[in-house]
């Protein structure tokens with residue numbers, strides 16, 4: 035081989051590697067579904083921006099949605115979808131980083147859409163019998179509202195709508211976390227996180243989950259999701275187990291709340307954070323992850339949540355307080371928003387283990403967390 039040939043091969047390999055690296059970070063469209071009266075598009079990462087406009091020509095209305103920073107897998111097609119009033123559904127990679135969805139209708143359609151985390155939901159309007167169904171949905175709404183007033187302060191819940199909380203159920207899939215004869219941590223954390231999600235949503239918050247089923251996710255995937263979402267708080271839920279070699283005098287029972295501390299951390303490089311020994315994220319991200327604001331707010335959040343878990347749970351149950359601690363857990367480090375990790379208790383402890391498996395106790399704990407979040411926001 036000549037030197038020139040060697041160089042060409044090297045360049046080729048480098049471009050291939052680059053393409054692969056890019057593919058890993060691209061926000062691919064994962065799933066398309068037609069549900070009730072809307073078209074739902076689910077992406078790998080949260081969607082930031084969609085531009086919508088309409089074009090009218092010869093009795094046909096084209097609703098166009100440009101989804102920014104997204105990639106379309108070659109096999110994805112939405113032309114098979116059928117909906118009353120819609121002539122065609124089309125989707126294409128419009129430019130390098132924009133997916134374009136075109137919905138052609140013959141009758142007027144509002145074309146509203148919303149972005150909720152990884153999903154873009156395009157409303158296709160009511161199917162038929164316009165006035166009737168409209169009335170019904172209106173009734174439903176007012177009914178909901180009146181119920182709402184009773185359960186919660188309306189002003190607060192309105193403000194909460196604009197707060198997005200990302201919940202992280204620890205472990206999952208092949209990573210079972212801690213375990214005892216009776217229970218695995220990954221199942222407990224998922225069960226509690228789903229409860230917390232419902233509680234927060236009922237209070238009015240917007241909630242995102244790193245996982246909503248028994249699925250393996252590495253730590254970087256969790257924080258990538260959090261980093262690229264527009265969430266304002268990150269809460270990770272875990273359960274503990276006593277170690278094989280016990281330290282004399284330590285009580286392996288009770289709840290503790292962690293926020294970021296960097297003492298003796300080997301996750302920190304020069305202006306970069308290290309994940310499994312490699313520098314990941316940018317310098318800019320690094321500064322966001324270690325901003326004094328994030329430390330201050332995480333501390334405040336940790337104190338609010340810790341205090342409220344104790345007071346709320348202790349109304350019904352005994353609960354040992356293991357306090358507030360600082361640690362360089364990856365999920366606390368690699369986020370740019372206030373972040374805490376709640377160790378809900380020791381699943382290996384005889385009494386606490388039984389309590390943790392009890393759904394009423396789980397709800398109590400999570401209500402405590404939610405109250406803490408309210409207090410943090412002053413809502």
Ligand SMILES: [Zn+2]
Pocket residue numbers: 204205211212219272273
């Ligand atoms: Zn854990």
